[in-house]
Structure formats: structure tokens, C-alpha cells
Amino acid sequence: MNKSRHKFKEPDLVNILAIESSCDDTSAAVIQNGKILSNIIASQSVHEKYGGVVPELASRAHQQNIVPVVHQALSEANITKTMLSGVAFTQGPGLLGSLLVGTSFAKSLAYALDIPLLAVDHMQAHILAHFIDDPKPTFPFLCLTVSGGHTQIVKVNNYLDMEILGETQDDAVGEAFDKCAKLMGLPYPGGPYVDQLAHSGDPKKYAFPMTHMPDLQYSFSGIKTAFLNFLKNNERKDPDFIEKNKADIAASIQNTLIEMLLQKLLKASQKTNIREIAIAGGVSANSELRDKLEEESVKNDWTVYLPKLAYCTDNAAMIAMTAHYLLLEGKKASLRTDPDARLHFMGH
Template sequence: MSVILAIESSCDETSVAICNNGKITANVIANQTIHQNYGGVIPELASRVHQQNIVPVIHQALLNAKVNKNELNAVAFTQGPGLLGSLLVGVSFAKSFALALDLPLISVNHMHAHILAHFIDDPKPEFPFLCLTVSGGHTQIVLVKDYFDMEIIGETLDDAAGEAFDKTAKLLKLPYPGGPLIDKHAKDGDPLMFKFGEPQIRDLNYSFSGFKTSVLYFIRDREKENPNFIAENLNDICASVQYSIVFILLNKLKKAAKQLGIKEIAIAGGVSANSGLRTGLRDLANEHNWNVYIPAFEYCTDNAAMIAMAAHYKYINKEFVGQGIAPLSRMEF
């Protein structure tokens, strides 16, 4: 039996979850709206707001789970990757909280946790499975052999898919965060109206820097001809951009599934909330007889429930860290 309190503070969401013997009983998230004024996350502001949010969010999570702090068996936290100042707030609080209550500490890799979010609810994937993990900072195809035996078999060589969405939204003068707004406008547009450059990358790796440049030049050239081009074609531009990014992502995933003969397929990370990606994955599942796993929306973006679930399996293995905390390797899994 284990009751674990988990803290996620890698970017601009302050989140705390409670995992009771493998079941998530609370998942509280405090968003930071201040970054909308700047068109992106300001690291210094993010860390300051985390300091303001972390105590009330922990208090609310304990209330929601109907758990007293003295009933906790461990404290987990995101150690990385993420914004240094934001991570420090979560790590420092976790260390202090655990020290005061004489509890073991569990460090969690943020990307590892995104994958293990699939074990929060049913149905759960069977090992081995492939997980396409897509967010603002990462794009990876991961071969998941076990809870802690994972291999990155493909990843972006430069920019992430989520960044391609966000930068395109900025070009289209959409407010931050722009990714969800592209998804919204795309529903009313023609995905085949405009064509953009498709990266020619070997193996299972990705590249989105050239794609972003293609969109930039496309909009620049069209606006020279028609200053109102964006306003008159916003839905079609969004639909075409989304279609292109989703096609690039799923084309490599389909290639990986064929090479490895795997039909258990999952997606994770913030971009897995995108409706175009979800629909495209389901279409491929019907075509190739895949079993597809897509997290609930609240477990796609950054959240502490996924940190708690990863910590649950680490607790079983007694994988604890000391107050000194050993450095977290990028290739922990």
C-alpha cells in the first residue's frame, strides 16, 4: 500500500496529484495566464508564480484526495527536463516536505511520465508498444518494453512538432497559447488548400525547422500580394498546417510500427490533445488493425497525475533518491 504526493513544475503549470496504491485520487493544476501578455512562457515569471501556487495547490490536492499529510508514504517530483527555475521550485519544496515528514523522495523524468500516463485509466497498452510523444519541446518515437525499459528509436533533429504549431500561430497573429487555436480554426478549413515543405529525413527521425521556414515564406509572399491574406484564409491555413504536421508525425510512426511489427500504438504529450492527430491515428488504426491508446485530455498536457503514476512504479521498485539527488540523465529510460 502506498500513498504518494507528486509535484509537477517543469514549465508553467503548477500541479500536484495524489496516487493511492496505483489510483489517482486527486490531480490539481494551476495554470499561469500571465504569459499570454508576452506571447510565450517567460521563465523568470514562471518560477515566481510557481512559488505562489505550490502551497495552495498541495493543500487542495490533499483535500480532494481526503488524505492527511501524515498518511503519505513518499513524495515525488519532476526532476527534468524543463525550465530550470520552475523545476527548482518543485524540487526544493519536495525535498523540504519529505525531510519534514521523514519520507522517501522519488525523482521522475518528465518524458517518461508522459508515457506512463497511459497506465492511469483503462484500457492500458500491452508491452511492447510504440509511443509517439509530442510536445512543445520534444518529438520522439519510443519503444516501450516495460515500465522502465524504454528506447528512443526516433526523435526530432531540431525543432519539436509543438513548437511548429506555436510558431505558426505566432505568424498568424493568434494569441498564446496558439496550438489549440490552430486546432480550433482547422475544423472549419480545407486541409488540402495549401502545401508546405515536407522534411526529407532518413530513418525514424523528425525535423520541423524547414517546415517552419516554409510556412514563414509562404505567409510572407502571400501577404505581399494581399495584405488581408491571413484574415481571409485563416481557417484554411490552420487546416493545411495541421494536416501537414500530423502527416509528418504519423508517417514515421507508421514506418516504425511496420519495421518492428508492433500493433500496440500510443500517443502522449501536449500535442496528443490535438484533434487532427487523434483522428489521424484512429484512421491508421482502422487501416492497419492497430490497438490505439490516447490519454484523457487532462493527462496530455503537463500534469502531476502522470508524475504520480511513474512514481508509483518506482516506489514498488524502491527507486528513491537522497536529499542530494543524483543528476538526472537524459537517457534515464
């Protein structure tokens, strides 16, 4: 009798290498059957002295970082290139030059190894970062996706089925945080510095006008202008106004921006009758936003999901998780170079 016929067969191991290069962080991660094995990030400090990301410098740094970052991710996961089942990359949105570095590397590797190529939408990946670890949201849920480039309320019906219910009509809330921080003389990126200062400030000390947009839309350009005028007017009276009141100013502008976010999120919850609420993106690391969401969960009977801080900012683990679901659905990208090829995400 052949006993081997009765032996338990190990499931096939599906290993995906994911690359994220949408802005100024070069990141690579390896996922195996839905479990993250490594997540390596190389940040770029060169932009600090310019007060913002310089696209040309970012793409050059990606070229320098991508090979060692990928090597480290594979090494930490104890995976060799020949063990890979697919290669994923961020297709967009992001800085064109930065995206091109990651795209070119991923396409070349997938072509050389003759394995599937997986094109990932960056904002969709931020949302699916919630499925890296427990607890995980239950479908459908609402996700407030907030970053330096985007502010959206997304209805998530399934892993790859998402619908934008509302979004900013001009600037993103993360950009508003950074611009206000810059006007106060804080380093770049300014959002975390505003958050830190706000801990010792009075959030009700100064009032700023909130832009009221129809339905679930946002606008943050007006509050930036109002903030600039507020600082100029007070500096005319006292040149040291900002330095003397920095914590209160930071707390007040942060409180206003977060109030704007939550007003629309509450409206979206009431409109859809969905009480599973998540946040994603770089601004989801903001401590007051996280605290206020916890408070709202009690008031409105919400179940709130807050991502780990490591998965708030740009990272390849979220790209890998999205690629995992893309591969399961057989949604592979083309290896040919086509400037008109676009990933159609959430109706765009």
C-alpha cells in the same frame, strides 16, 4: 480461541504526493496504491501577453501556487501529510527555475517526514499517463510523444524500460504549431487555436514542403521557415491574405505537420512489428492527430490508445503514476543537493 488470527488483514495503503512544475503549470496529485485520488492544476495566464512562457515569471508563480495547490490535492484526497509514503517531483526536462521550485519543496517535505523521495522524468511520465485509467496498453508498445519541447517515438518495453527509436533533431512539433500560430496572429499557446480553426478549413488548400529525415528522425525547423516565407509572399500580393484564408491556412499547416508525424510512426511500426500504438504529450490533444490515428488503426491493424484530454497537458497525476512504479522498484532519489545529479532516462 483467538478469532483475530483469522481476520482478513487490510493491505497497507501507500500514498504518494506528486508535484509537477516543469513549465508554467503548478500541479499536485495524490496516488494511493496505484489509484489517483486527486489531481490539481494551477495555470499561469501571465505569459499570454508575451506570446510565450517567460521563465522568471513562471518560477515566481510556482512559488505562489505550490503551497495552496499541494494543500488542495491532499484535502481532496482526504490524506494528511503524516499519511504519506513518499513524495515525488519532476526532475526534468523543463525550465530550470520552475523545476527548482518543485524540487526544493518535494525534498524539504520528504526530509521533514523522513519518507522516500522519488525523482520522475517528465517525458516518461507522459507515457505512463496511459496507466491511470483503462484501457491500458500491452507491452511492448510504441508511443509517439509530442509536446512543445519534444517529439519522440519511444518503444516501451515495461513501465520503467523505454527506448527512444527516433526524435526531432531541432524543433519539436508543438513548438512548430505555436510558431505558425503566432505568425498568423493567433493567441498563445497557438496549437489549440490552429486545431479549432482547421475544423472549418480545407487541409489540401495549400501545400508545404515536408523535411525528410533519415530513419525515424524528425525535423521541424524547415517547415517553419517555409511557412513564414509563404505568408510573407502572399501578404505582399494581398495584405489581408491571412485574415481572408485563416481557416484554410490552419488546416493546411496542421495537415502537413501531422502527416510528418504519422509517416515516421508507420515506419516504426513496420520496423518493429509492433501494432500497439499510443500517443502522449500536449499535442496528443490535437483532434486531427487523434482522428488520423483512429483511421490508421483500421488500415494497419493497430490498437490505438489515446490519453484523456486531462492527461495530455502537464499534470501531476502522470508524475504520481510514474512514482508509483519507481517506489515499487525501490528507485528512490537522494535527498542531498547535487547539481550534477541527473535522472538517466532511456539511455540519456
